[in-house]
Amino acid sequence: MAYNEAGETAMRVFLSHLHDATSGELAFAVKDALKGVGVESVSWETFGAAEPWQSQIEKELDRCDAVVLLIEAGQRKQSRQMAEWTYIINAGWKRPELRLLPVLLDGAVAPRPFAKLQPIEGASSAPHATAARVLESIGRFEMLKSASELTKRTPQDRREWLERRALITQRIAALPD
Protein backbone atom coordinates (compact mmCIF):
# COMPACT_ATOMS: atom_id res chain seq x y z
CA MET A 1 0.00 0.00 0.00
CA ALA A 2 1.13 3.50 -0.56
CA TYR A 3 1.43 4.83 2.96
CA ASN A 4 3.98 4.07 5.60
CA GLU A 5 3.46 2.22 8.86
CA ALA A 6 3.60 5.38 10.91
CA GLY A 7 0.55 6.55 9.04
CA GLU A 8 2.40 9.42 7.42
CA THR A 9 1.42 10.40 3.93
CA ALA A 10 3.60 8.67 1.45
CA MET A 11 1.45 9.39 -1.55
CA ARG A 12 -0.16 12.51 -2.93
CA VAL A 13 -3.08 12.40 -5.33
CA PHE A 14 -4.53 15.15 -7.48
CA LEU A 15 -8.29 14.85 -7.80
CA SER A 16 -9.72 16.37 -10.98
CA HIS A 17 -13.45 16.96 -10.99
CA LEU A 18 -16.10 19.27 -12.36
CA HIS A 19 -16.91 22.32 -10.31
CA ASP A 20 -20.49 21.37 -9.53
CA ALA A 21 -22.39 19.96 -6.58
CA THR A 22 -22.63 16.35 -7.83
CA SER A 23 -18.92 16.10 -8.54
CA GLY A 24 -18.19 17.98 -5.35
CA GLU A 25 -19.99 15.44 -3.16
CA LEU A 26 -18.26 12.54 -4.86
CA ALA A 27 -14.89 14.30 -4.67
CA PHE A 28 -15.43 14.81 -0.97
CA ALA A 29 -16.14 11.10 -0.48
CA VAL A 30 -13.02 10.15 -2.45
CA LYS A 31 -10.87 12.60 -0.51
CA ASP A 32 -12.26 11.28 2.74
CA ALA A 33 -11.55 7.67 1.77
CA LEU A 34 -8.00 8.52 0.70
CA LYS A 35 -7.39 10.47 3.86
CA GLY A 36 -8.51 7.43 5.85
CA VAL A 37 -5.50 5.50 4.55
CA GLY A 38 -3.07 8.39 4.86
CA VAL A 39 -3.10 9.47 1.22
CA GLU A 40 -3.13 13.22 0.83
CA SER A 41 -5.31 14.60 -1.94
CA VAL A 42 -5.49 18.01 -3.56
CA SER A 43 -7.91 19.58 -5.99
CA TRP A 44 -8.95 23.01 -7.18
CA GLU A 45 -10.81 23.74 -3.92
CA THR A 46 -7.53 23.71 -2.06
CA PHE A 47 -6.05 26.41 -4.30
CA GLY A 48 -5.55 29.83 -2.78
CA ALA A 49 -6.94 33.01 -4.30
CA ALA A 50 -3.64 34.90 -4.40
CA GLU A 51 -2.17 32.99 -7.34
CA PRO A 52 -3.79 32.07 -10.68
CA TRP A 53 -5.11 28.51 -10.62
CA GLN A 54 -3.04 27.68 -13.70
CA SER A 55 0.24 28.14 -11.83
CA GLN A 56 -1.09 26.36 -8.77
CA ILE A 57 -2.22 23.29 -10.68
CA GLU A 58 1.19 22.99 -12.35
CA LYS A 59 2.93 23.07 -8.99
CA GLU A 60 0.52 20.59 -7.47
CA LEU A 61 0.80 18.16 -10.37
CA ASP A 62 4.57 18.27 -10.04
CA ARG A 63 4.20 17.06 -6.45
CA CYS A 64 1.59 14.35 -7.02
CA ASP A 65 2.19 10.64 -7.59
CA ALA A 66 -1.18 10.00 -9.17
CA VAL A 67 -4.18 11.78 -10.67
CA VAL A 68 -7.75 10.61 -10.22
CA LEU A 69 -10.02 11.99 -12.94
CA LEU A 70 -13.73 12.03 -12.20
CA ILE A 71 -15.32 12.08 -15.65
CA GLU A 72 -19.03 12.76 -15.95
CA ALA A 73 -21.33 11.64 -18.74
CA GLY A 74 -22.10 14.34 -21.29
CA GLN A 75 -19.60 16.63 -19.69
CA ARG A 76 -19.94 20.06 -21.13
CA LYS A 77 -17.00 21.24 -23.12
CA GLN A 78 -15.33 24.56 -22.45
CA SER A 79 -15.53 23.96 -18.73
CA ARG A 80 -12.52 24.63 -16.58
CA GLN A 81 -12.01 20.88 -16.25
CA MET A 82 -10.99 20.74 -19.93
CA ALA A 83 -8.13 23.09 -19.15
CA GLU A 84 -7.35 21.07 -16.06
CA TRP A 85 -7.11 17.97 -18.25
CA THR A 86 -4.71 19.75 -20.58
CA TYR A 87 -2.47 20.53 -17.60
CA ILE A 88 -2.68 16.90 -16.52
CA ILE A 89 -1.65 15.72 -20.00
CA ASN A 90 1.21 18.24 -19.96
CA ALA A 91 2.30 16.98 -16.53
CA GLY A 92 2.21 13.43 -17.88
CA TRP A 93 4.54 14.32 -20.73
CA LYS A 94 6.87 15.94 -18.24
CA ARG A 95 6.72 13.00 -15.84
CA PRO A 96 5.78 9.79 -17.69
CA GLU A 97 5.80 7.91 -14.38
CA LEU A 98 2.75 9.87 -13.16
CA ARG A 99 -0.12 7.40 -12.62
CA LEU A 100 -3.53 8.27 -14.04
CA LEU A 101 -6.84 6.79 -12.98
CA PRO A 102 -9.92 7.83 -14.98
CA VAL A 103 -13.22 7.19 -13.19
CA LEU A 104 -16.12 7.04 -15.62
CA LEU A 105 -19.26 8.18 -13.84
CA ASP A 106 -22.78 7.15 -14.79
CA GLY A 107 -21.77 5.56 -18.09
CA ALA A 108 -19.44 8.36 -19.20
CA VAL A 109 -17.12 7.62 -22.10
CA ALA A 110 -13.41 8.29 -21.60
CA PRO A 111 -12.16 11.28 -23.59
CA ARG A 112 -9.72 10.23 -26.31
CA PRO A 113 -6.39 10.43 -24.47
CA PHE A 114 -7.75 8.81 -21.31
CA ALA A 115 -9.22 5.92 -23.27
CA LYS A 116 -5.65 4.59 -23.50
CA LEU A 117 -5.57 4.16 -19.74
CA GLN A 118 -7.42 1.66 -17.55
CA PRO A 119 -10.57 3.40 -16.39
CA ILE A 120 -12.86 2.22 -13.60
CA GLU A 121 -16.57 2.86 -13.41
CA GLY A 122 -18.48 4.75 -10.76
CA ALA A 123 -21.86 6.29 -9.99
CA SER A 124 -22.49 9.80 -8.75
CA SER A 125 -25.50 8.45 -6.82
CA ALA A 126 -23.21 6.10 -4.88
CA PRO A 127 -20.31 8.29 -3.75
CA HIS A 128 -19.06 5.95 -1.03
CA ALA A 129 -19.07 2.84 -3.21
CA THR A 130 -17.27 4.80 -5.95
CA ALA A 131 -14.77 6.14 -3.45
CA ALA A 132 -14.11 2.57 -2.27
CA ARG A 133 -13.33 1.53 -5.86
CA VAL A 134 -10.96 4.45 -6.27
CA LEU A 135 -9.25 3.50 -3.04
CA GLU A 136 -8.90 -0.11 -4.17
CA SER A 137 -7.31 0.98 -7.46
CA ILE A 138 -4.99 3.47 -5.78
CA GLY A 139 -4.01 0.66 -3.42
CA ARG A 140 -2.75 -1.27 -6.44
CA PHE A 141 -0.59 1.67 -7.39
CA GLU A 142 1.94 -0.32 -9.39
CA MET A 143 -0.86 -1.70 -11.55
CA LEU A 144 -2.17 1.73 -12.51
CA LYS A 145 -1.36 2.88 -16.01
CA SER A 146 1.17 5.66 -16.17
CA ALA A 147 1.18 8.78 -18.32
CA SER A 148 3.66 7.11 -20.66
CA GLU A 149 0.61 5.41 -22.22
CA LEU A 150 -0.56 8.79 -23.52
CA THR A 151 2.10 9.02 -26.19
CA LYS A 152 1.98 5.43 -27.40
CA ARG A 153 0.95 5.09 -31.03
CA THR A 154 -0.13 1.92 -32.75
CA PRO A 155 0.85 1.13 -36.37
CA GLN A 156 -2.80 1.85 -37.23
CA ASP A 157 -2.49 5.32 -35.60
CA ARG A 158 0.57 6.02 -37.71
CA ARG A 159 -1.11 4.86 -40.93
CA GLU A 160 -4.08 7.13 -40.29
CA TRP A 161 -1.78 10.02 -39.45
CA LEU A 162 0.15 9.57 -42.71
CA GLU A 163 -3.06 9.38 -44.75
CA ARG A 164 -4.43 12.49 -43.12
CA ARG A 165 -1.21 14.38 -43.58
CA ALA A 166 -1.03 13.41 -47.26
CA LEU A 167 -4.44 15.01 -47.80
CA ILE A 168 -3.40 18.17 -46.01
CA THR A 169 -0.20 18.35 -48.05
CA GLN A 170 -2.32 18.16 -51.21
CA ARG A 171 -4.59 20.96 -49.98
CA ILE A 172 -1.66 23.21 -49.11
CA ALA A 173 -0.14 22.60 -52.52
CA ALA A 174 -3.42 23.64 -54.14
CA LEU A 175 -3.47 27.05 -52.40
CA PRO A 176 -2.83 30.07 -54.62
CA ASP A 177 0.85 31.14 -54.82
Next chain:
Amino acid sequence: MVPPYEVSVFINCPFDDDFNPFLDAILLAAVACGLDPRSPDELGPWHPKPRLERIQDLMKASKYSIHDLSRLRGEGDDNFARMNMPFELGMARGLWLSDPARDMIVLTDTTYDLPVALSDLGGLDVLPYGSDPSLMLRRLVGQFAFWPGATDIDPNRLLPLLPEVHAANGAVREEYEMRHWKKMLLAVDGIVKRRL
Protein backbone atom coordinates in the same frame (compact mmCIF):
# COMPACT_ATOMS: atom_id res chain seq x y z
CA MET B 1 -11.28 10.04 -46.54
CA VAL B 2 -11.44 12.56 -43.68
CA PRO B 3 -13.62 15.54 -44.67
CA PRO B 4 -11.52 18.73 -44.62
CA TYR B 5 -13.90 20.28 -42.04
CA GLU B 6 -12.96 17.62 -39.47
CA VAL B 7 -9.27 18.55 -39.51
CA SER B 8 -9.41 22.28 -40.25
CA VAL B 9 -8.37 24.68 -37.52
CA PHE B 10 -8.92 28.41 -37.91
CA ILE B 11 -5.99 30.47 -36.60
CA ASN B 12 -6.90 33.78 -34.98
CA CYS B 13 -3.74 35.47 -33.78
CA PRO B 14 -1.78 38.73 -34.03
CA PHE B 15 -0.10 39.36 -37.36
CA ASP B 16 3.06 41.11 -36.24
CA ASP B 17 6.78 40.30 -36.15
CA ASP B 18 6.86 39.80 -32.40
CA PHE B 19 4.32 37.02 -32.72
CA ASN B 20 6.21 35.10 -35.41
CA PRO B 21 7.88 32.59 -33.01
CA PHE B 22 4.45 31.83 -31.56
CA LEU B 23 2.80 31.51 -34.94
CA ASP B 24 5.52 29.03 -35.87
CA ALA B 25 4.73 27.02 -32.72
CA ILE B 26 1.03 26.98 -33.64
CA LEU B 27 1.76 25.86 -37.21
CA LEU B 28 4.17 23.13 -36.11
CA ALA B 29 1.80 21.79 -33.44
CA ALA B 30 -1.16 21.75 -35.82
CA VAL B 31 0.58 20.23 -38.83
CA ALA B 32 2.37 17.60 -36.73
CA CYS B 33 -0.93 16.54 -35.15
CA GLY B 34 -2.53 16.10 -38.56
CA LEU B 35 -4.56 19.32 -38.48
CA ASP B 36 -4.90 21.81 -41.29
CA PRO B 37 -4.23 25.42 -40.20
CA ARG B 38 -6.50 27.92 -41.97
CA SER B 39 -6.16 31.68 -42.24
CA PRO B 40 -7.69 34.38 -44.43
CA ASP B 41 -4.12 34.93 -45.60
CA GLU B 42 -4.19 31.61 -47.42
CA LEU B 43 -6.00 33.23 -50.34
CA GLY B 44 -3.22 35.78 -50.77
CA PRO B 45 -3.14 39.48 -49.88
CA TRP B 46 -4.94 40.72 -52.99
CA HIS B 47 -7.99 38.49 -52.90
CA PRO B 48 -11.08 40.49 -53.94
CA LYS B 49 -13.36 39.06 -51.25
CA PRO B 50 -13.61 41.34 -48.17
CA ARG B 51 -11.49 40.05 -45.30
CA LEU B 52 -14.45 39.65 -42.97
CA GLU B 53 -16.20 37.39 -45.49
CA ARG B 54 -13.05 35.32 -45.89
CA ILE B 55 -12.87 34.96 -42.12
CA GLN B 56 -16.52 33.92 -41.92
CA ASP B 57 -16.12 31.37 -44.70
CA LEU B 58 -13.01 29.84 -43.16
CA MET B 59 -14.47 29.70 -39.68
CA LYS B 60 -17.55 27.90 -40.96
CA ALA B 61 -15.28 25.50 -42.86
CA SER B 62 -13.20 24.74 -39.74
CA LYS B 63 -14.38 22.53 -36.91
CA TYR B 64 -11.70 23.93 -34.63
CA SER B 65 -10.20 27.30 -33.88
CA ILE B 66 -7.28 28.76 -31.95
CA HIS B 67 -7.53 32.28 -30.53
CA ASP B 68 -4.60 34.17 -29.12
CA LEU B 69 -5.55 37.06 -26.85
CA SER B 70 -2.07 38.23 -25.91
CA ARG B 71 -2.42 41.72 -27.41
CA LEU B 72 -4.62 43.31 -24.80
CA ARG B 73 -2.99 46.69 -24.41
CA GLY B 74 -2.99 49.84 -26.51
CA GLU B 75 -0.14 50.10 -29.00
CA GLY B 76 1.58 52.74 -31.11
CA ASP B 77 1.45 56.54 -30.80
CA ASP B 78 -2.33 56.57 -30.70
CA ASN B 79 -2.50 53.74 -28.18
CA PHE B 80 -4.99 51.71 -30.16
CA ALA B 81 -6.13 48.32 -28.89
CA ARG B 82 -6.16 45.36 -31.28
CA MET B 83 -9.75 44.22 -31.40
CA ASN B 84 -9.64 41.70 -34.25
CA MET B 85 -8.77 38.75 -32.03
CA PRO B 86 -11.54 39.17 -29.43
CA PHE B 87 -13.98 39.96 -32.24
CA GLU B 88 -13.13 36.73 -34.07
CA LEU B 89 -13.30 34.78 -30.83
CA GLY B 90 -16.84 36.09 -30.43
CA MET B 91 -17.66 34.92 -33.96
CA ALA B 92 -16.30 31.45 -33.18
CA ARG B 93 -18.21 31.31 -29.91
CA GLY B 94 -21.39 32.12 -31.82
CA LEU B 95 -20.75 29.21 -34.18
CA TRP B 96 -20.02 26.93 -31.21
CA LEU B 97 -23.34 27.82 -29.61
CA SER B 98 -25.19 26.48 -32.62
CA ASP B 99 -22.85 23.49 -33.03
CA PRO B 100 -21.24 22.28 -29.78
CA ALA B 101 -19.26 19.62 -31.67
CA ARG B 102 -16.95 22.47 -32.60
CA ASP B 103 -14.10 23.24 -30.27
CA MET B 104 -11.73 26.11 -29.62
CA ILE B 105 -8.58 26.93 -27.72
CA VAL B 106 -8.11 30.35 -26.17
CA LEU B 107 -4.50 31.27 -25.48
CA THR B 108 -3.13 34.16 -23.51
CA ASP B 109 0.34 35.34 -22.68
CA THR B 110 -0.12 35.89 -18.96
CA THR B 111 -2.76 34.77 -16.52
CA TYR B 112 -3.19 38.19 -14.97
CA ASP B 113 -4.33 40.50 -17.78
CA LEU B 114 -7.18 38.64 -19.42
CA PRO B 115 -9.55 38.49 -16.42
CA VAL B 116 -9.33 42.30 -16.31
CA ALA B 117 -9.43 43.02 -20.05
CA LEU B 118 -12.08 40.44 -20.96
CA SER B 119 -13.82 39.34 -17.79
CA ASP B 120 -16.65 37.70 -19.75
CA LEU B 121 -14.26 34.79 -20.31
CA GLY B 122 -14.10 34.03 -16.59
CA GLY B 123 -14.52 30.29 -16.00
CA LEU B 124 -13.48 29.31 -19.52
CA ASP B 125 -10.43 27.23 -20.17
CA VAL B 126 -7.96 29.92 -21.22
CA LEU B 127 -4.42 28.59 -21.50
CA PRO B 128 -1.51 30.90 -20.62
CA TYR B 129 1.90 30.31 -22.21
CA GLY B 130 4.09 32.86 -20.45
CA SER B 131 5.77 34.32 -23.58
CA ASP B 132 7.33 30.94 -24.29
CA PRO B 133 6.74 29.34 -27.73
CA SER B 134 7.68 25.89 -26.46
CA LEU B 135 5.20 26.13 -23.60
CA MET B 136 2.57 27.29 -26.09
CA LEU B 137 3.33 24.22 -28.21
CA ARG B 138 2.89 21.94 -25.19
CA ARG B 139 -0.40 23.56 -24.27
CA LEU B 140 -1.70 23.21 -27.82
CA VAL B 141 -0.71 19.58 -28.26
CA GLY B 142 -2.21 18.85 -24.84
CA GLN B 143 -5.54 20.27 -25.91
CA PHE B 144 -5.39 18.73 -29.40
CA ALA B 145 -5.29 15.35 -27.62
CA PHE B 146 -9.01 15.84 -26.93
CA TRP B 147 -9.92 16.73 -30.50
CA PRO B 148 -11.12 13.71 -32.49
CA GLY B 149 -9.67 15.25 -35.66
CA ALA B 150 -6.13 15.38 -34.28
CA THR B 151 -3.47 12.70 -33.84
CA ASP B 152 -1.61 12.29 -30.55
CA ILE B 153 2.04 13.14 -30.58
CA ASP B 154 4.62 13.52 -27.86
CA PRO B 155 5.49 17.24 -27.77
CA ASN B 156 8.99 16.29 -26.64
CA ARG B 157 9.52 15.09 -30.21
CA LEU B 158 8.31 18.41 -31.61
CA LEU B 159 10.22 20.85 -29.45
CA PRO B 160 13.60 20.19 -31.17
CA LEU B 161 11.93 21.06 -34.50
CA LEU B 162 10.83 24.51 -33.37
CA PRO B 163 14.11 26.34 -34.19
CA GLU B 164 14.15 24.70 -37.62
CA VAL B 165 10.57 25.78 -38.32
CA HIS B 166 11.33 29.30 -37.13
CA ALA B 167 14.39 29.52 -39.39
CA ALA B 168 12.50 28.19 -42.41
CA ASN B 169 9.50 30.46 -41.92
CA GLY B 170 11.80 33.39 -41.16
CA ALA B 171 13.38 32.84 -44.57
CA VAL B 172 9.91 32.80 -46.18
CA ARG B 173 8.91 36.01 -44.40
CA GLU B 174 12.14 37.68 -45.45
CA GLU B 175 11.89 36.58 -49.07
CA TYR B 176 8.27 37.63 -49.51
CA GLU B 177 8.34 40.51 -47.01
CA MET B 178 5.08 39.17 -45.65
CA ARG B 179 3.63 36.07 -44.08
CA HIS B 180 3.13 33.94 -47.14
CA TRP B 181 0.73 31.38 -45.70
CA LYS B 182 1.19 28.72 -48.35
CA LYS B 183 5.00 28.93 -48.32
CA MET B 184 5.09 28.78 -44.52
CA LEU B 185 2.80 25.76 -44.42
CA LEU B 186 4.86 24.01 -47.08
CA ALA B 187 8.00 24.64 -45.03
CA VAL B 188 6.44 23.26 -41.84
CA ASP B 189 4.91 20.33 -43.69
CA GLY B 190 8.29 19.47 -45.21
CA ILE B 191 10.04 19.55 -41.84
CA VAL B 192 7.36 17.37 -40.22
CA LYS B 193 7.59 14.92 -43.12
CA ARG B 194 11.38 14.68 -42.89
CA ARG B 195 11.76 14.60 -39.14
CA LEU B 196 8.78 12.71 -37.69
